[in-house]
Each structure stands twice: as C-alpha cells, then as structure tokens.
Amino acid sequence: MSAVALDKPANATLRRWTDFFLLIAGLVVVWYLLHLWAGEVALTSPYETVAKLIDLLGQAWFWPHVGETLLALFYSLLIASIGGLGLGTLLGIHRLSGQVAEPILVALYALPKITLYPLILLIFGLGLSAKVAFGAIHGIIPVTIFALNAVRNIKPVYLKTARVMRLTPLQAMRTVWVPAALPEIVSGQRIGFALTLLGVLLGEMFASQQGLGFLIINAIGLNDVPVIMALALLLALFAVAVSSALLALDRKLHQRS
Amino acid sequence: MSKVGWIRLAIVLGSVGLLEILCQSGVIRPLTMIPPSRMAVELWKLGASGKLAPPVTKTLGNVAAAFILSVVFGFIAGLLIHALPRFRRALDPLLASYYAVPFFVFYPVLIVIFGMSDLPIIIIGFLFGVVAMIINTLNGLDRVPTVLLKVGRMNRMSALQTAALIKLPSAAPYLFTGVKLAVAYSFIGVIASEFILSGSGIGYDIAYAYNNFDNRTMYALMLFILTTVTALNMALYIWEQRMLKRRQGGR
Known part of the structure; x- marks a missing residue:
C-alpha cells in the first residue's frame, strides 16, 4: 500500500x-x-430514487421529520459518547473493575437490543425520550468498551515517564493520557455513531409519530417502495459521509501514534 | 473460579436481586415490568404448554442459516478483497460505515421479491452478519506475519496451501472475533425482521404480546432471548480465551 x-x-x-x-x-x-x-x-431504479429524494427534499412537510431525527440523534450521541467515555475511562483506570466489567459489557453488546423496545416504551412512553433512550443504549456500550481498552492499553512506560518527570495530574492528562488513548477512543466513537443512528431509527420506527424512522415504517405499511428507497438512500449517504469523516480522523490519529 | 469471576457473578446476581426487590415492592409497577422470578416461572409454563417450541425452532433455524451463510461468504469475500488492494482501499469507507445503514428497511422490498417466507428474514440476518465477518477476515489477513508468507513462498506452496496452512491459522483469533460478531448480528437481523413484519418467530410473538398488553408472555420471551444469546456468547468467549491461552503457551 x-x-x-x-x-x-x-x-x-x-x-x-x-x-x-x-x-x-x-x-x-x-x-x-x-x-x-x-x-x-x-x-425502483437509481434515477427514480434520486428524483424521488429530490422531490421529498423540496417539500415543506419533510423537513420537520429530518429535524426530529437529527435532534434525537444529537441527544443520544451526547449521552452515548460522553457517558461511554466517562464510564470507559473510569473502568480503564481502575484495573479490577475493568476486568470485572469487560465480559459483562461484551455480553450486553451482543444482545439484540431490539428485544428490549417494549420495555423502553413502557418506561419512557411514546416520543422523543424513548427514541433517545433507544439510541443511547445502542451506542453507549461500544464507546465504553473502546474507551476502556484505550485507557487500559496505554504503555506502562509512558505512565512511568510521566511519574519520573513529576508531571502534575493535569499535565500528565494533557501530555500523556489523552494523546495515548485518543486514537482508540475515536475508533469507538465512530462505531458508537453508527449504532446510535441505527438505534434512533429503530426507536422511531416503533415509538414515534415523527422522524425518518416513522416515515419508513409508514412507507413499509403502505408498501410505498419509492419512498422506502429514497429514505434508505438519504440515510446511507448521511451515514457514509459522517462515518468517512470520522474514519479519516481515525486514520490520521492512528498514523501519528 | 478467580476473584474477578466471583465479583462479576456477585454483581450480576446482585442486579437481578435488586430488580426483583424493586418489582416486588412495587417501586417498578407490574405494568412496566414483572419480577424476574415471575418471568422465569412464566417461561417455564410457556415451555411446558408446548407454545414455546415452534417459534423457537423457527427463529433459531433462521439465525443458524443466516450465521452459516455470513461466515462462509464473509470469509471467502474477505480473502478475495484482501487479494485486491486497490479495490479494498476504495471499499474501506463503505465497509466502515456499513452498520450505520439500517438494512432492514429493505425487508419489505425483499418480501415483494421472495414472498412472505423465511428467505427474506435469512437474507436480512445474512446482510447484518456478513460484513462483520469480512472486516475481521481482512483484519486477520493484515496481521499474518510476513515471515510466514515468505516461508510459504520458499516452500513453493500453492495459493490454496498458503491459505489453508498459513493464512487461516495465523488469522484465526480475528476470524473468531468475526464469528462471534456474526452470531450476534444474525440474531439482531433475524429478530428485528420478525418484529417489523412477519407471521411467526420469537420476535413476532414478543411484538404480538406487547400489542395485546400480555406482559407475562412478553417478558417470558424476552428472558428466553436474552439468556440464550448471553449463554451462547459466554460459551464462545470461554472457548476463545482457551484458544488464546493455548496459543501463548505454544510460543
């Protein structure tokens, strides 16, 4: 290469x-x-799908649905990325709790979380909070696992160097911990983003009267194939765009280290 | 069992116990969640009544089919893509963002093409599982030590021999990760499809029970899925740890 x-x-x-x-x-x-x-x-053919998508994007009623999905995605990402980062860092620093928690997290990661949607609906009711909760439970676990491994796998010699040079905790954080753990953390955030988006859409499909997921489940019910395809294309373009940007960042950080 | 294992067991049992107490004391209302012990009893009753077996065989059969297809095709596709570096570089961003695209939106399209059978469900499970296998196969092949490949060339091994005797064993840990993910994703794909649009299977039964406010059946089935998937994963995890330990010992 x-x-x-x-x-x-x-x-x-x-x-x-x-x-x-x-x-x-x-x-x-x-x-x-x-x-x-x-x-x-x-x-539908590629041309018709793009035409349908442009048609949808030109209509006024379409945009509140996009806004609703983006809002839910924003809140879920906030919870998943910050919560996962905090939890993962703590578990990574405290070795024993990391060892105890990791298999539990891996087991939770593998669960088909869609099974839990009735439970989420019963707790949060229909609406924004259920969607956000659904997105967040999808995203928070991979972010935590990656952050945990990122912090735990920092080479001991770096930490020793920091001690030898008598860095203050703040200096050590800024010059050793963060740069060493950042590449893996970004990888985790990338996967977290993908799963959070998936979770939010799933949540919207079952628990909402608004948003792109709702439009999809509606179109599924009507078997409106052009709309399904147009929305799938829109989501795929959005997902690939954000993911590629994070991937580029990810590569850059990994190369540097 | 090690100290870590005991603490872990205590935490899991403690959380289940806490949930039980919260439900029994009415802090969590029975309309929201029934106590875990009741779930187990209901699951037992469901199993004894014979109502559990048909959806379970259906769902597990579909998952198994999707899983086997994912692993076989994923591995072969991984080998092919790895042999074409230019194609792979172009494909990488798509593979990396694959899981952000909600594939089950194509499920109704597949139903129109293949009819209301198990096939669309298996295809969705396959679409979910196969890319995890491809990514991990590529990861594994990237980490085959160059020296081993050189040894293979020196011994004039054919492409097939190199694949079977060198690439497969040295990529094995990564392939195993792929297999583990393929299990998880096959489950997710199959059950999600059953939730959305299907006439049978565990996912359908949960959605049906939810729509009828039949909390007891719903939680019994949820318990069944969660315990089955967790047990399967733990078995794979333990097997993987053993394999890794043996590898390190052999060196």
Missing part, C-alpha cells in the same frame, strides 16, 4: 478518488441490474 504512495505521492490521492467513484458507479450498475431483474414494483 505504502509503496504506491511513495512512488507518486501526487497521483495517489487522485487514483484513490477515481477508484472510489468507479466502485460507486459499479454499485449503481448492480442496483440498476437488480431493478431490471426484480421489476418496478419491488425496486
């Missing part, structure tokens, strides 16, 4: 982007072939 980059540093970026767009073009072709195979009723 690096050999290519060393040969032609100027062309590598260009080629990477060309490859990426070729891949996207390939996916669109596959989509179109599937459309031809499955028929108009089952799968």
